[in-house]
Amino acid sequence: MQLFNRDVISQAVQLDHSALEAIENGFRALGRGEVIQPPILSMNIEESNGEVDVKTAHIRGFERFAIKVSPGFFDNPKLGLPSLNGLMMVFSAKTGLVDAVLFDEGYLTAIRTALAGAIAAKHLSRENSRRVAVLGAGEQAELQVKALQLVRDIDSLDVWARKRDSAEAYVERMRTLGLTVNVHDTAKAACAHADIIVTTTPARTPILTAQDVPEGAHVTAMGSDSPEKRELDESLMTRADAFVCDTRAQSEANGELKAFSRPARQGSDDSSGSNSFGADGKPPFKVYELGRIIAEGQRLRLSDASITVCDLTGTGVQDTAIANFALARLME
């Protein structure tokens, strides 16, 4: 059994085309029905404002599967510690023995999450996408843009974040990438000319509506990953020409589809008066899954004016894919 720490792992694995391919292959296998992916194990520790998620998946034929533990303890910054953390255990799929533990402190999760955004944009955004709007200013705001550069020739970045100073600090960090960068006062202003929009916030009420999104844009919403969070207004999801998610079950439980699930709606104060969805609690649009699109080569963008949306909640198959990729690199 081998142990690896974050330093070694982050030297071995970066945002590059090989890593992207590894994650894309994971999604493809998922779309082909070649993946066993149980529901997420999730535990809240309210007394410390903490939560922990455990994800896993096995890709048929793969030598190893990962079990990934992601703690998020949101009072940690007061103690000078990062909120997010975690590790991946890598097991032999033949014997169940532990082959390695990757003490990556959440690094590989950040990488595979950013790569999923790039994969969504690769399959859904216009090929000539140049201008990216990012809502949010955290770690993923940074990594999503860097990952998008693997698949599109990005030349400018428009930013909005709830806290103006966070947005300014983020933009400073991004200056090295050679992009034209601008901070905006509203999400709508940031998105006004965007080809690709990435929402990467912990919002609990929608921050993006149909009216904010220009024709032809692709939206990747990757902030919502728990029952309380959501970023997209129902109007946008209903307006979109294609709605894609990483897995339907997770999008309904933790992602944007929960806006249309019955329990969520019953509990919510539906002041929007929106009622375009069916009485059966199902969304009034077809729900696609990213893996199926990749596996079947589906083209959901029918014109340059199409609006596409992809909701990413983070899947076990990405963890198994990145862990296998990392371990192969580390053992070289």
Added chain:
Amino acid sequence: MQLFNRDVISQAVQLDHSALEAIENGFRALGRGEVIQPPILSMNIEESNGEVDVKTAHIRGFERFAIKVSPGFFDNPKLGLPSLNGLMMVFSAKTGLVDAVLFDEGYLTAIRTALAGAIAAKHLSRENSRRVAVLGAGEQAELQVKALQLVRDIDSLDVWARKRDSAEAYVERMRTLGLTVNVHDTAKAACAHADIIVTTTPARTPILTAQDVPEGAHVTAMGSDSPEKRELDESLMTRADAFVCDTRAQSEANGELKAFSRPARQGSDDSSGSNSFGADGKPPFKVYELGRIIAEGQRLRLSDASITVCDLTGTGVQDTAIANFALARLME
């Protein structure tokens, strides 16, 4: 962060009264509603005849919680490897940081499982219980008896196992304990004079019926821990004066209560003609939980003739309790 291997862990933690108390306190906290215990994460890897379970729980006020990974790969013996394996990760409940990894290879799971059997017998069996019948001949057959010796003055052991030679080998291993031991040809014969019966098999059809169990006996069924397994005939559970389980949800999904759940019954070939349970798919008896009994000091044994049954599926709170106990010992 500290790493510990099986050798060190098995020197620090054994079947003793302190370890029993640690697990009993875990159940008590569960019974008091002081435990967050999410559903088990479970994944089957059919291509290798393997499965992996992940369990966790947080006991309110505890400094640390464990996440336990238990792989079971049942073709391993062909490779000269044990079927069962695993490790426990111990996290700070304040920050989510990993404090330790216990590479115990399933040792602590075996210990906390045996101790749960002893705790069930402590609260449910007659105090003057002397004679134990064990159905099964694996590792738990051994540990359950040793754990019972912590709470009752056991003087004899009656054994039945599906394979006679396994039973003989088991009995040889048990000779050192100073008990009168006998191997029997049937479960009924093994149980004929038992005060305490422990079923510890991977049976998929019941091996113990109401007719097999003498008046006054306590039965601990700890073999069934997955949707396919069960050890107790419905007649026994219906006949028992008290039916207890570690957690109702797990007993319904993985333990003996699944005999009474609607989906299980619809799928089963109900040739017994038994129909004493309600049409609503609920068992026709009250279901108690071990933690509540301990927390509330309930006495379910009303007479020396009462038959009591306890179904143990294995809970995350036991894992967090034994991991905390082990870590305290290891850090001494």
